[in-house]
Amino acid sequence: MSPFVCNHNGDCDEDRLCCLKTEMTLTQDDIRRIESLGYDRDEFVHRAQDGFYELRNIDGHCFFYDPSSKLCRIYEHRPEGCRYYPVVYDARADRCIVDEECPSRSTVSDDEIRRICHGVRTLIRTLVREARPVE
Numbered sequence: 001m002s003p004f005v006c007n008h009n010g011d012c013d014e015d016r017l018c019c020l021k022t023e024m025t026l027t028q029d030d031i032r033r034i035e036s037l038g039y040d041r042d043e044f045v046h047r048a049q050d051g052f053y054e055l056r057n058i059d060g061h062c063f064f065y066d067p068s069s070k071l072c073r074i075y076e077h078r079p080e081g082c083r084y085y086p087v088v089y090d091a092r093a094d095r096c097i098v099d100e101e102c103p104s105r106s107t108v109s110d111d112e113i114r115r116i117c118h119g120v121r122t123l124i125r126t127l128v129r130e131a132r133p134v135e
C-alpha cells in the first residue's frame with residue numbers, strides 16, 4: 001500500500017490528474033489481478049509502441065476512473081505503479097522523483113521517496129523484462 005495520501009481527496013481542480021491521460025505501465029501480475037475481477041485485458045490494456053503494457057484511456061481518462069465519483073473503480077486492486085504514485089522513476093537521472101505535475105507533490109517527504117524507491121526500481125526491472133515488441 002502506498003504511504004502517499006492525496007490531500008486533494010482525489011479531486012485536483014476538477015479531476016484527478018494522475019488518472020487522466022494515464023500512461024501507467026502494467027506488469028503481468030497487475031493484468032492477471034485485474035482480470036480476476038472479471039475484466040477482459042482487451043478492455044483495459046493498451047500496447048505502447050515501445051512494447052510496454054499500459055492502462056487504456058477512454059475519453060481522456062483511465063479505463064477505471066469514474067468521472068462522476070472521481071474515484072478509481074478498482075482502487076484496492078489498482079496497478080503497482082498507481083500505488084507508488086506520485087513517486088516515479090526518472091530514467092535519464094536514474095533516480096526516483098515526485099511527479100512535478102502532481103498538486104500534492106509537496107506532501108511527499110524525501111524519506112518517503114527513499115523508502116518507496118526500492119519498490120519503484122524493482123517494478124521498473126519487471127516492466128522492462130516483460131515488455132514485448134509490438135507486432
Ligand code: SF4
Nearest residue numbers: 019062064065072082
Ligand atoms: S487504475 Fe485507478 S488509480 Fe490507477 S490510473 Fe486508473 S483510475 Fe487511477
